[in-house]
Amino acid sequence: MTMPNVVLHVADVHKRFGGLHALADIDLQVEEGQTHAIIGPNGAGKSTLLNVIIGKLAPTSGTVVFDGAILTGRKPYEINQLGIARVFQTPEIFSDLSVLHNVMIPALAKRDGAFKLNMLRALDSETGIRAEAQDMLEDVGMTSSRDMAAGSLSRGDKRRMELAMCLIQHPRLLLLDEPTAGMSRHDTNTTIELLKKIKSRGMTKVIIEHDMHVVFSLADKISVLAQGRIIADGTPDQVRGNPKVQEAYLGGTH
Amino acid sequence: MLAMSRNDLLLFLGFTIAVLAMPIWLQPFGAAYPDLLQRFTIYAILAVGFNILFGLTGYLSFGHAAFFGVGSYAAVWSFKLLSMDAIPAMAFAIVVSGIFALLIGYVSLRRSGIYFSILTLAFAQMSYNLAYSVLTPITNGETGLQLDLADPRYLDRAFSAAPAGLPSPTLLGAPLTGYAGFYFCAGFLIIAFFIAQRITGSPFGMMLKGIKSNQTRMNYTGFNTKPYTLAAFVISGMYAGLAGALLAITDPLAGAERMQWTASGEVVLMTILGGAGTLVGPVIGAWLIKYFENIFSAINDSILTRFFAFLPEGADHVAVTIASKFVGEGWFLTLGLVFVLIVVFLPGGIMEGVRRIVGLFNRSGKTPRHTPAQVQPAE
Numbered sequence: 156m157t158m159p160n161v162v163l164h165v166a167d168v169h170k171r172f173g174g175l176h177a178l179a180d181i182d183l184q185v186e187e188g189q190t191h192a193i194i195g196p197n198g199a200g201k202s203t204l205l206n207v208i209i210g211k212l213a214p215t216s217g218t219v220v221f222d223g224a225i226l227t228g229r230k231p232y233e234i235n236q237l238g239i240a241r242v243f244q245t246p247e248i249f250s251d252l253s254v255l256h257n258v259m260i261p262a263l264a265k266r267d268g269a270f271k272l273n274m275l276r277a278l279d280s281e282t283g284i285r286a287e288a289q290d291m292l293e294d295v296g297m298t299s300s301r302d303m304a305a306g307s308l309s310r311g312d313k314r315r316m317e318l319a320m321c322l323i324q325h326p327r328l329l330l331l332d333e334p335t336a337g338m339s340r341h342d343t344n345t346t347i348e349l350l351k352k353i354k355s356r357g358m359t360k361v362i363i364e365h366d367m368h369v370v371f372s373l374a375d376k377i378s379v380l381a382q383g384r385i386i387a388d389g390t391p392d393q394v395r396g397n398p399k400v401q402e403a404y405l406g407g408t409h
Numbered sequence: 410m411l412a413m414s415r416n417d418l419l420l421f422l423g424f425t426i427a428v429l430a431m432p433i434w435l436q437p438f439g440a441a442y443p444d445l446l447q448r449f450t451i452y453a454i455l456a457v458g459f460n461i462l463f464g465l466t467g468y469l470s471f472g473h474a475a476f477f478g479v480g481s482y483a484a485v486w487s488f489k490l491l492s493m494d495a496i497p498a499m500a501f502a503i504v505v506s507g508i509f510a511l512l513i514g515y516v517s518l519r520r521s522g523i524y525f526s527i528l529t530l531a532f533a534q535m536s537y538n539l540a541y542s543v544l545t546p547i548t549n550g551e552t553g554l555q556l557d558l559a560d561p562r563y564l565d566r567a568f569s570a571a572p573a574g575l576p577s578p579t580l581l582g583a584p585l586t587g588y589a590g591f592y593f594c595a596g597f598l599i600i601a602f603f604i605a606q607r608i609t610g611s612p613f614g615m616m617l618k619g620i621k622s623n624q625t626r627m628n629y630t631g632f633n634t635k636p637y638t639l640a641a642f643v644i645s646g647m648y649a650g651l652a653g654a655l656l657a658i659t660d661p662l663a664g665a666e667r668m669q670w671t672a673s674g675e676v677v678l679m680t681i682l683g684g685a686g687t688l689v690g691p692v693i694g695a696w697l698i699k700y701f702e703n704i705f706s707a708i709n710d711s712i713l714t715r716f717f718a719f720l721p722e723g724a725d726h727v728a729v730t731i732a733s734k735f736v737g738e739g740w741f742l743t744l745g746l747v748f749v750l751i752v753v754f755l756p757g758g759i760m761e762g763v764r765r766i767v768g769l770f771n772r773s774g775k776t777p778r779h780t781p782a783q784v785q786p787a788e
């Protein structure tokens with residue numbers, strides 16, 4: 156058996172907020188090209204884990220390694236430039252700007268890097284970036300809202316647009332924090348379809364999700380988090396059959 | 410590289426014509442004399458530059474008068490040491506104020522929101538106080554920096570003998586007084602507007618708007634936002650330096666009061682009154698404030714007494730007493746009052762008012778061209 160290629164390794168991470176041990180002894184390995192789901196009850200520490208990965212929070216101890224590079228201590232923009240993009244639990248978008256511009260900005264970050272004093276060119280003459288953004292919007296089915304202010308979109312559309320903002324960067328690792336939370340049934344289904352479509356593109360993904368239907372239809376691997384600890388780890392079938400998981404999480408709620 | 414969209418080109422041409430024709434269309438308002446016209450263009454440059462920082466990135470500087478003042482001092486020093494020509498004076502002023510903005514911006518931009526504003530205010534007040542105290546050898550303290558017969562003017566002396574009496578600023582030998590001074594400043598306002606227009610419509614400008622809209626997202630999208638905000642800060646500081654230099658060119662003297670917080674606040678008012686984030690708004694704001702300042706500060710009690718003479722005895726006295734608080738030295742009270750009204754009822758400034766009116770006409774007309782949810786392109 157060959158060694159699986161681990162792209163993301165969260166090694167021995169702890170995170171404390173005062174007396175609260177939000178993450179304890181987390182060891183997580185995500186393999187290249189896989190969709191790795193993280194499930195667990197509210198307040199288990201799932202979002203905190205993503206915050207540690209993307210550099211929003213510094214871990215109290217432990218390290219995060221992405222493709223041989225240590226992420227711990229790097230700034231969020233550096234981590235993004237290494238190829239990690241994130242969809243947030245509450246959409247982080249440019250509400251005052253048009254949908255098209257929302258998607259063009261990340262494409263410019265990918266092309267021009269963290270800083271470029273690009274002020275002699277006209278944005279209108281960036282036809283390549285513009286076409287790329289329009290294709291991306293078509294992919295997520297949002298062509299008709301192209302010129303709308305992003306802030307006026309529905310919740311589901313905001314999230315879809317945020318997904319497009321991440322996908323246009325062709326990240327090597329995509330982090331999704333409850334991408335269907337608070338969505339209508341219809342929006343949830345279109346989002347699942349979209350996520351399935353990008354699953355076939357071979358991007359590595361870490362997804363936090365409450366909806367078990369979504370999790371079991373997308374994930375290759377599942378880690379179960381409860382009170383800051385990983386209590387089970389494995390394929391969907393292994394996790395489903397694990398009595399500890401049944402008791403701690405799946406049993407009562409679903 | 411210089412390709413412009415049709416709308417941008419029309420806006421630029423319209424603006425250019427409006428500025429050059431100011432001596433004509435300001436005639437009915439009694440404002441078409443060189444001294445006031447020069448001030449219109451100079452403060453418009455200041456506001457256009459301020460808007461690159463505040464309008465695009467959302468960082469509210471409360472210390473921009475410092476760069477304005479530094480520009481004036483630098484220009485006067487250039488007159489004293491080098492030449493009475495306007496070109497070296499302006500180049501020197503822009504460079505010095507740019508360096509000054511780099512230093513202040515580097516420190517102030519470590520914070521955002523209200524803390525950023527307070528830092529810029531503190532730096533500007535420090536500059537103001539230093540100009541009156543330790544830096545007196547450079548600023549000539551309370552008297553202000555002026556030309557002197559004994560000034561070396563090395564460049565000028567190298568080419569010609571010293572003239573009798575105090576010289577005045579020139580452009581390649583031609584005097585810059587009166588209308589020549591106005592057209593000189595107007596040329597720079599047009600250039601300043603053009604550059605601001607290019608910046609606004611560039612990818613760099615889009616990044617600044619992204620920072621204003623959601624800085625967190627910019628960071629997680631891979632942008633190092635610090636150099637972007639610093640670049641905007643320095644550019645807008647250089648605009649202020651240019652404006653300060655032009656003020657010194659039209660009247661070769663520099664005083665510390667130019668750096669006072671009231672002067673910083675005035676640019677903020679101009680920009681918000683006209684419409685922050687729009688290209689034309691800050692210009693209109695600057696013109697209106699300078700126009701009404703000119704009128705209101707000239708009104709005194711005897712003019713008011715004549716104005717209210719139609720009122721019955723006693724009532725006219727009351728009217729004059731109340732009105733006199735709002736004119737002359739009290740002009741700032743009027744300005745403050747107008748500002749409160751604008752922020753409460755028209756937070757987008759005059760440009761938002763214009764948009765609303767245009768919107769009304771569009772609706773009553775044929776089919777509307779835009780759905781209400783669509784974004785308004787920046788003017």
Ligand SMILES: Nc1ncnc2c1ncn2[C@@H]1O[C@H](COP(=O)(O)OP(=O)(O)O)[C@@H](O)[C@H]1O
Pocket residue numbers: 172175177195196197198199200201202203204
């Ligand atoms: N920045 C923070 N400061 C203090 N406590 C926090 C912070 N972020 C999260 N927490 C706490 O850590 C725990 C885990 O939160 P979170 O990771 O958001 O859970 P979830 O699994 O629902 O995403 C919660 O008790 C939460 O209140």
Ligand SMILES: [Mg+2]
Pocket residue numbers: 201202203244
């Ligand atoms: Mg969460």
